[in-house]
Amino acid sequence: MQLSNTSKYAIRILSYIAKNEDKKLQNAKELSEILEIPYKFLTKIMTDLVNKEFILSIRGREGGYKLARSASTISVLDILNAFNELTHFSECILGSQTCDPQKKCILHDQWAKPRTLIKQMFAETTLEKIEGEDFKT
Amino acid sequence: MQLSNTSKYAIRILSYIAKNEDKKLQNAKELSEILEIPYKFLTKIMTDLVNKEFILSIRGREGGYKLARSASTISVLDILNAFNELTHFSECILGSQTCDPQKKCILHDQWAKPRTLIKQMFAETTLEKIEGEDFKT
């Protein structure tokens, strides 16, 4: 019942870059140190973020990363979906294949409200809205 | 962002047994077929449920399983805790070690309400209260 490390890292990376857009480019070495994410794992995630078009990369000396689009257009839900974190989120919480309103699973009604609230929260929270300060592990 | 298979199975197994307490004993072969859980995996989980004192087992021919205590005293939260599903649930959703009210993580405030709601729901939902019908995969 928690997010994958990859998703947690991705959210923290994007948030940090969004909050420091003035600095123009961020590089992997610094991101790794500041966010306390293993360098090699971070670069793997950065490549994902580039491929998924959250991030633009500039290669070579003096290169680095920056947001590919405005922070206000990137929600936490977008990030989680890109990393397939919520693929089964709308399905039965107990994994029942046959769970539907006619034949409800045993947590069907109870789970409905929390699920809606979580999804709304992820959808409404954009990188722009984020106001926290802590980006470390 | 979902429960482990083991937890899902455990909830469904205990719910099914609770709803069929009149039948006295349930055996692994039938549970496996009705709940569509691999037999060998189910027996492993049953042993856990016995050790964690949710279930009493009677060994030997005509043996089987039954609840170790009243369905009204077993909440979904109890089950999830027994399988360590929520060990990090009260911690930072992004895994930040230094997240606290003074130095909030970027989802700190947003996550507070959904988290509370989920935990309350799990705590309030006992095997007795469950009214669903579907126990299959």
Next chain:
DNA sequence: TTTAAATACTACTTTAAGGTAGAAATTAAA
């Protein structure tokens, strides 16, 4: 007393996530 039906135990295999290593490719500075 033998047998069959049941749980319990030990150990293994499979799969996916998390993480690491090394080298290639790119590009601006020196």
Next chain:
DNA sequence: TTTAATTTCTACCTTAAAGTAGTATTTAAA
């Protein structure tokens, strides 16, 4: 033009969850 700082690619290693296999143990029925 060379070098150093950067991203990218390919491949591998590690760990934990999920699932499987075989056998031992227990106990009531036959």
